Amino acid sequence: xxxxxxxxxxxxxxxxxxxxxxxxxxxxxxxxxxxxxxxxxxxxxxxxxxxxxxxxxxxxxxxxxxxxxxxxxxxxxxxxxxxxxxxxxxxxxxxxxxxxxxxxxxxxxxxxxxxxxxxxxxxxxxxxxxxxxxxxxxxxxxxxxxxxxxxxxxxxxxxxxxxxxxxxxxxxxxxxxxxxxxxxxxxxxxxxxxxxxxxxxxxxxxxxxxxxxxxxxxxxxxxxxxxxxxxxxxxxxxxxxxxxxxxxxxxxxxxxxxxxx
Numbered sequence: 646x647x648x649x650x651x652x653x654x655x656x657x658x659x660x661x662x663x664x665x666x667x668x669x670x671x672x673x674x675x676x677x678x679x680x681x682x683x684x685x686x687x688x689x690x691x692x693x694x695x696x697x698x699x700x701x702x703x704x705x706x707x708x709x710x711x712x713x714x715x716x717x718x719x720x721x722x723x724x725x726x727x728x729x730x731x732x733x734x735x736x737x738x739x740x741x742x743x744x745x746x747x748x749x750x751x752x753x754x755x756x757x758x759x760x761x762x763x764x765x766x767x768x769x770x771x772x773x774x775x776x777x778x779x780x781x782x783x784x785x786x787x788x789x790x791x792x793x794x795x796x797x798x799x800x801x802x803x804x805x806x807x808x809x810x811x812x813x814x815x816x817x818x819x820x821x822x823x824x825x826x827x828x829x830x831x832x833x834x835x836x837x838x839x840x841x842x843x844x845x846x847x848x849x850x851x852x853x854x855x856x857x858x859x860x861x862x863x864x865x866x867x868x869x870x871x872x873x874x875x876x877x878x879x880x881x882x883x884x885x886x887x888x889x890x891x892x893x894x895x896x897x898x899x900x901x902x903x904x905x906x
Contacts, residue, residue, distance in 0.1 A: 670719065670776050670777070671691055671692035671719070671776050671777060671778055671779050672689060672690070672691050672692075672719075672779075672804050672805070672822060672863065672864060673689070673690050673691075673692065673698065673717050673718055673719040674687060674688075674689060674690070674717070674718050674719075674806045674822075675687065675688040675689070675690045675698070675700060675704060675715060675716075675717050675744075675767065675862065676715070676716045676717075676718070676741075677704070677708045677713070677714070677715040677716075677746065678708070678712070678713060678714050678715075679707050679708055679710060679713050680708075680710040680711050680712035680713035680714075681710070681712070686704070687806060687859050688700055688701060688704035688806075688859065688861045688862040688863075689804075689805035689806050689807070689859065689860055689861065689862050689863030689864075689875070690704075690717055690767060690862055690863075691779050691862075691863065691864040691871060691874075692719075692773055692776055692777075692778045692779060693766075693778050693779060693780075693781065693871075693901070693905060694778050694905055694906050695769075695772035695773050695774055695778070696768060696769050696772050696773075696905070696906065697766050697767070697768060697769065697904075697905040697906065698717055698744070698766065698767045698769065699764070699765075699766055699779075699862070699864070699871065699874060699892070699901070700764075700765055700766070700767060700861070700862030700863075700874060701763050701764060701765060701861045701862035701874050701875065701876055701890065702748040702749050702752035702761070702762055702763040702764050702765045702890075703748075703752070703754070703755075703763055703765075703861065703876075704746070704765060704861050704862040705746035705747055705748040705765030705766070705767060706746075706748040706752055706754070706765070708746045709745075709746065714743065715743065715744045715745070715746050715767060716741040716742065716743055716744070717741055717742050717743075717744050717767060717769060718741035718742070719773070719776060742769045742770060742771050742773070743769075743770045743771075744767035744768055744769045744770060745767065745768045745770075746765060746766075746767050747765055747766050747767070747768060747904050748764075748765040749762040749763075749764050749765060749897075749900060750762075750900075752764070752765065755877075759835070759836060759837060759838035759839075759840045759841050760838065760840050761840065761841075761876065761890060762890075762897075763874070763876045763877075763890040764874055764890050764892060764897060764900075764901075765862075766901065766904050766905060768904070779864060779866075779869075779870070779871055780869075780870050780871070781870060781871050781892055781893070781898060781901070782867060782868075782870035782871060782872040782892070782893045783870075783893065784893055784894065784895045784898060785893060786867065786870070786872055786893040787832055787842055787867075787872055787873075787891060787893050788832075788893075790829065790832075790867075798828075799828070799829040799867075800826050800827065800828050800829070801826070801827050801828075801829065801844060801865050801866055801867050801872070802824065802825075802826060802865075802866040802867075803824065803825050803826070803827055803856060803860070803863060803864070803865055803866070803875070804822060804823065804824040804825075804863060804864065804866075805822065805823065805856065805859065805860035805861075805863030805875065806821070806822055806823075806859050806860070806863075807823075807856060807857040807859030807860030807861075807863075827844040827845045827846070827856075827865075827887065828844060828845040829842065829843075829844055830843045830844055830845055830886060831843040836888065837888070839891075839894075840890065840891060840894070841873075841876065841888045841889065841890055841891065842865065842872065842873050842888065842889050842891055843886050843887075843888055844865070844886065844887050844888075844889070845886065845887070846878065846886055846887045856875045856878060856887040857878065860875045861874075861875055861876065862874050862875060863875045865889040871892055872889075872891065872892065872893050873889030873890055873891045873892055873893075874889055874890055874892060875887065875888075875889050876888050876889050876890040
């Protein structure tokens with residue numbers, strides 16, 4: 646399988662604009678600069694407590710060197726302002742909250758696939774007190790789904806700031822947040838191994854949604870709780886399946902508890 650990280654860059658393709666000012670208000674955008682080069686990386690984050698946002702490991706790894714910085718912005722309360730990233734990528738000016746990225750200590754660039762530990766948090770310098778945090782799903786939530794009949798009818802909500810369309814994906818100029826719905830496809834294949842959840846990436850009306858570049862770290866939601874963070878897609882056209890790294894695993898929740906709050 647060709648694995649393509651849903652890399653930092655811009656929302657949920659095949660979905661629609663998130664016009665609800667409250668429903669996904671705790672989902673924000675991360676902008677990070679590694680300290681060298683000409684690129685500012687973009688990912689999606691979710692507020693889990695006033696000082697902490699949850700995202701993917703590859704969205705937090707490598708942003709701790711000289712000159713590196715990370716800023717988090719939310720759609721409603723902490724808007725972000727920036728110039729054209731193509732013309733002046735390093736000289737961007739942002740409003741938002743500065744943060745310290747913390748990848749899971751076992752994240753190693755997908756070296757241990759499927760046990761990638763592709764999860765991280767960003768500790769915020771200023772607390773967010775006017776947005777309700779999102780809860781993590783209980784340990785084993787996805788395992789319980791896998792044993793139930795009617796698995797093919799299980800759907801998740803997704804939301805993020807990633808690229809739109811495909812063949813090839815196109816970037817947005819305004820970085821709006823989009824949302825969509827995906828179908829649970831698999832939990833136990835070699836690509837998942839108990840660590841990842843595999844879901845649809847389709848423009849079909851019933852399951853209208855899919856992840857692409859920039860949706861990395863965004864929440865995979867089941868009954869209003871985070872069961873995974875968007876991790877990777879199968880190809881550069883963001884077609885086929887999407888994969889999220891599970892956060893309903895005891896080991897992962899224990900680590901999140903030690904670095905959050």
